[in-house]
Amino acid sequence: MGIQDAIAELSTVLGQRLTRSKSDLDLHGRSETHFPTTPPDAVAYPETTDEVAQIVRTCARHLCPVVGWGTGTSLEGQAQAFHGGICVDFQQMNRVLDIRTGDMDVRVQPGVTREALNEELRATGLFFPVDPGANASLGGMASTRASGTTAVRYGTMRDNVLGLEVVTAAGEVIRTGSRARKSSSGYDLTGLFVGAEGTLGLITELTLRLRGQPEAIASAVCAFETVGDAVAATTDAIQIGLPIARIELVDTASVAAVNAYSGSILPEKPHLLLEFHGTDSGVAEQSGMFGEIARDHNGSGFDWATRTEDRTALWAMRHNAYHAILAARPGARAIVTDICVPISNLAQAIEETRADLAENSVQGPILGHVGDGNFHAILLIDPDDPVEMAQANEVSDRMVKRALQLGGTATGEHGVGVGKLKFMQDEHGGGWAVMGALKQALDPDNIMNPGKLVPPRN
Amino acid sequence: MGIQDAIAELSTVLGQRLTRSKSDLDLHGRSETHFPTTPPDAVAYPETTDEVAQIVRTCARHLCPVVGWGTGTSLEGQAQAFHGGICVDFQQMNRVLDIRTGDMDVRVQPGVTREALNEELRATGLFFPVDPGANASLGGMASTRASGTTAVRYGTMRDNVLGLEVVTAAGEVIRTGSRARKSSSGYDLTGLFVGAEGTLGLITELTLRLRGQPEAIASAVCAFETVGDAVAATTDAIQIGLPIARIELVDTASVAAVNAYSGSILPEKPHLLLEFHGTDSGVAEQSGMFGEIARDHNGSGFDWATRTEDRTALWAMRHNAYHAILAARPGARAIVTDICVPISNLAQAIEETRADLAENSVQGPILGHVGDGNFHAILLIDPDDPVEMAQANEVSDRMVKRALQLGGTATGEHGVGVGKLKFMQDEHGGGWAVMGALKQALDPDNIMNPGKLVPPRN
Numbered sequence: 001m002g003i004q005d006a007i008a009e010l011s012t013v014l015g016q017r018l019t020r021s022k023s024d025l026d027l028h029g030r031s032e033t034h035f036p037t038t039p040p041d042a043v044a045y046p047e048t049t050d051e052v053a054q055i056v057r058t059c060a061r062h063l064c065p066v067v068g069w070g071t072g073t074s075l076e077g078q079a080q081a082f083h084g085g086i087c088v089d090f091q092q093m094n095r096v097l098d099i100r101t102g103d104m105d106v107r108v109q110p111g112v113t114r115e116a117l118n119e120e121l122r123a124t125g126l127f128f129p130v131d132p133g134a135n136a137s138l139g140g141m142a143s144t145r146a147s148g149t150t151a152v153r154y155g156t157m158r159d160n161v162l163g164l165e166v167v168t169a170a171g172e173v174i175r176t177g178s179r180a181r182k183s184s185s186g187y188d189l190t191g192l193f194v195g196a197e198g199t200l201g202l203i204t205e206l207t208l209r210l211r212g213q214p215e216a217i218a219s220a221v222c223a224f225e226t227v228g229d230a231v232a233a234t235t236d237a238i239q240i241g242l243p244i245a246r247i248e249l250v251d252t253a254s255v256a257a258v259n260a261y262s263g264s265i266l267p268e269k270p271h272l273l274l275e276f277h278g279t280d281s282g283v284a285e286q287s288g289m290f291g292e293i294a295r296d297h298n299g300s301g302f303d304w305a306t307r308t309e310d311r312t313a314l315w316a317m318r319h320n321a322y323h324a325i326l327a328a329r330p331g332a333r334a335i336v337t338d339i340c341v342p343i344s345n346l347a348q349a350i351e352e353t354r355a356d357l358a359e360n361s362v363q364g365p366i367l368g369h370v371g372d373g374n375f376h377a378i379l380l381i382d383p384d385d386p387v388e389m390a391q392a393n394e395v396s397d398r399m400v401k402r403a404l405q406l407g408g409t410a411t412g413e414h415g416v417g418v419g420k421l422k423f424m425q426d427e428h429g430g431g432w433a434v435m436g437a438l439k440q441a442l443d444p445d446n447i448m449n450p451g452k453l454v455p456p457r458n
Numbered sequence: 459m460g461i462q463d464a465i466a467e468l469s470t471v472l473g474q475r476l477t478r479s480k481s482d483l484d485l486h487g488r489s490e491t492h493f494p495t496t497p498p499d500a501v502a503y504p505e506t507t508d509e510v511a512q513i514v515r516t517c518a519r520h521l522c523p524v525v526g527w528g529t530g531t532s533l534e535g536q537a538q539a540f541h542g543g544i545c546v547d548f549q550q551m552n553r554v555l556d557i558r559t560g561d562m563d564v565r566v567q568p569g570v571t572r573e574a575l576n577e578e579l580r581a582t583g584l585f586f587p588v589d590p591g592a593n594a595s596l597g598g599m600a601s602t603r604a605s606g607t608t609a610v611r612y613g614t615m616r617d618n619v620l621g622l623e624v625v626t627a628a629g630e631v632i633r634t635g636s637r638a639r640k641s642s643s644g645y646d647l648t649g650l651f652v653g654a655e656g657t658l659g660l661i662t663e664l665t666l667r668l669r670g671q672p673e674a675i676a677s678a679v680c681a682f683e684t685v686g687d688a689v690a691a692t693t694d695a696i697q698i699g700l701p702i703a704r705i706e707l708v709d710t711a712s713v714a715a716v717n718a719y720s721g722s723i724l725p726e727k728p729h730l731l732l733e734f735h736g737t738d739s740g741v742a743e744q745s746g747m748f749g750e751i752a753r754d755h756n757g758s759g760f761d762w763a764t765r766t767e768d769r770t771a772l773w774a775m776r777h778n779a780y781h782a783i784l785a786a787r788p789g790a791r792a793i794v795t796d797i798c799v800p801i802s803n804l805a806q807a808i809e810e811t812r813a814d815l816a817e818n819s820v821q822g823p824i825l826g827h828v829g830d831g832n833f834h835a836i837l838l839i840d841p842d843d844p845v846e847m848a849q850a851n852e853v854s855d856r857m858v859k860r861a862l863q864l865g866g867t868a869t870g871e872h873g874v875g876v877g878k879l880k881f882m883q884d885e886h887g888g889g890w891a892v893m894g895a896l897k898q899a900l901d902p903d904n905i906m907n908p909g910k911l912v913p914p915r916n
């Protein structure tokens with residue numbers, strides 16, 4: 001059979017770096033969320049682009065599926081080998097290759113995590129801004145078109161990848177983009193591979209845009225009477241052009257979970273957590289302006305701080321919110337939803353989701369990157385209760401349908417994988433067939449992460 | 459023959475809106491630059507997306523080339539019908555369809571020009587920031603991935619198109635993107651069609667991101683002793699994160715041409731022209747900080763102003779620079795070059811270009827969007843002197859080769875068309891074949907703007 005032939009052939013090349021141990025296969029079959037564990041047939045640990053190319057060429061010859069693996073933090077089953085085959089784990093391609101402070105860019109291998117990169121950048125005065133929460137690999141973040149809390153100011157991976165090295169489905173090595181800041185030179189191949197979830201090729205190197213570490217950072221927190229008030233304050237701030245670096249909504253249920261988990265004593269109301277980047281006077285001005293906007297929308301307890309320890313505490317709370325919410329129901333698993341709507345429809349999308357949750361007695365605290373119109377309900381379910389599972393899945397599906405009706409998208413930042421496949425036709429119409437045609441053109445044998453993102457082959 | 463059959467069939471549908479008058483054909487065969495006039499076989503003026511789809515379906519059946527036309531301001535021959543066929547002029551699809559102030563976006567037809575859009579937006583407090591100089595159509599700007607003076611702050615068309623309606627080569631109407639600010643939902647089709655120069659389909663509608671009109675605008679001008687000093691000041695400003703809205707280099711030759719043309723009395727040295735957007739105190743702070751940076755690099759005569767008339771005069775000078783340069787040599791035509799390099803290599807790229815111009819006695823004042831590493835030499839040539847033409851073309855070719863050697867791109871903002879085709883293999887290597895495969899997948903009969911951007915078919 002093709003897969004076994006590919007494994008046999010690659011064993012002679014990679015030796016110990018191709019494993020079939022049960023523990024390794026299980027580890028690479030697991031998902032962060034609710035997808036069943038689906039182990040690959042083997043896991044490869046390449047050290048060079050040439051090795052990746054050799055793996056793909058071998059797999060192409062034997063029609064063996066190839067699935068990329070970063071840190072395994074994807075949320076829609078993107079890295080799972082539903083059709084078996086070889087999982088390519090990039091953890092040994094984890095070098096920062098070239099920091100170019102003058103150009104404010106960096107060349108990295110795909111296995112570098114965002115925290116490791118920022119650690120290496122610390123002394124340079126530069127940083128990489130995209131922050132999805134998890135300490136994901138940069139190759140994985142690019143493949144999922146990840147974003148997170150800072151996208152409102154610094155954009156998503158789409159905006160911060162300047163160029164790529166990619167091993168195509170034919171096992172050829174190509175380079176996309178250049179080190180120039182902009183280009184009109186042909187189709188945007190970088191943009192095509194970013195967000196392609198490994199279905200068109202494997203990313204073996206990235207050139208990333210960096211930013212200057214801000215001279216001053218201020219964090220702020222503010223309570224609101226309703227989610228609608230918090231969203232209205234967000235909209236006003238965006239519209240007057242306040243260059244907010246982060247603006248996060250935590251709803252009442254999330255605040256309650258955080259209070260219980262970390263012993264904080266925030267009033268149990270919807271809150272916005274904010275961060276401002278700029279000069280000393282700039283962040284003071286931004287904070288002051290936001291304070292005024294908050295007051296106009298019944299905000300209370302507005303407080304801002306520039307001391308590192310105060311800021312760290314605030315954001316630790318936000319980053320721990322997912323664990324706090326999970327802890328609110330011991331033994332529960334989470335369905336992590338992810339929709340994004342035009343900001344003018346955000347309050348409606350959140351309110352209708354809350355009503356739906358209440359009607360169906362599903363626990364689902366809401367967190368959101370509200371400056372982008374992106375939010376998550378963390379649906380807590382007993383994985384052994386099929387009725388509850390079904391109810392939660394229905395709420396989740398209705399969230400997506402509502403997002404599409406409101407002019408939004410089925411996924412703001414988690415990607416398609418298999419979890420969002422069923423909404424692609426509704427969202428993209430004829431565009432989904434176009435995606436299928438692109439896949440067919442670049443991966444005619446369907447070996448690159450098959451079963452994800454594009455229409456299934458007949 | 460196919461083309462004539464397509465024309466006959468479309469005549470019955472479009473009536474007077476399909477023309478074959480010599481003046482119309484000539485007008486649509488002309489280029490702004492040095493390409494020979496190449497008229498299409500007919501010009502269509504559709505009024506709706508359905509009509510565009512009908513045109514493309516008819517042309518597909520008869521294998522008749524289809525070339526889009528906005529305002530005819532492209533610079534690399536993108537809109538010329540080198541293989542004949544039907545030119546689709548979008549001037550009657552020029553409506554602003556929906557301004558959504560709450561979401562800071564707008565839906566427009568492709569024939570709307572950027573100035574017309576900003577005129578319509580004036581009362582809303584919003585504006586569309588991309589400014590390539592020419593009053594181009596927004597469909598054309600998207601197709602070329604245009605940018606210009608404000609890209610350093612607001613990005614290029616890549617960053618400011620949220621979604622598209624496209625008529626594919628099969629004559630199907632698809633929608634890409636959504637009204638959400640970000641998405642991880644599948645391949646980035648919006649990004650694929652932006653910059654595709656009409657080779658994959660025709661854009662029939664655009665959703666564009668808008669920005670808030672800044673509370674205050676300041677303009678500044680500063681002379682430098684050398685281009686190297688001006689570039690060093692630019693680099694410093696970018697690195698400390700000054701959110702400059704425009705930063706334009708005009709070299710000594712350009713300043714001389716501008717002085718002669720408009721009666722200004724700028725010292726004949728390299729200058730930077732800048733614009734700052736922000737609050738009153740913000741632009742004062744930015745201007746002050748830039749003034750200090752300029753002094754560190756031997757800048758002189760630094761002056762900044764917030765009065766509208768002062769600002770207008772300054773930018774009129776910049777926008778007239780092209781005409782001023784042309785006027786410096788009566789009867790001359792221009793080869794307008796366009797390269798973009800990493801900013802750390804910008805001074806070297808400009809200095810080597812100037813040396814090359816001097817050695818070959820080619821007149822070529824240099825203007826640049828230096829915050830992005832993008833610059834143009836305006837090569838003045840006597841179109842009747844083949845020796846001079848050849849010399850200028852060789853200088854131009856060497857500029858591109860130099861850009862590629864320095865990690866840059868063959869075109870920062872003008873696109874490929876036919877003018878930059880010969881550099882695509884060097885710039886993209888195997889990536890150019892990937893572009894060809896994408897074209898083959900989406901336009902198998904090669905009817906959409908044939909002969910441009912991708913590898914020629916055999």
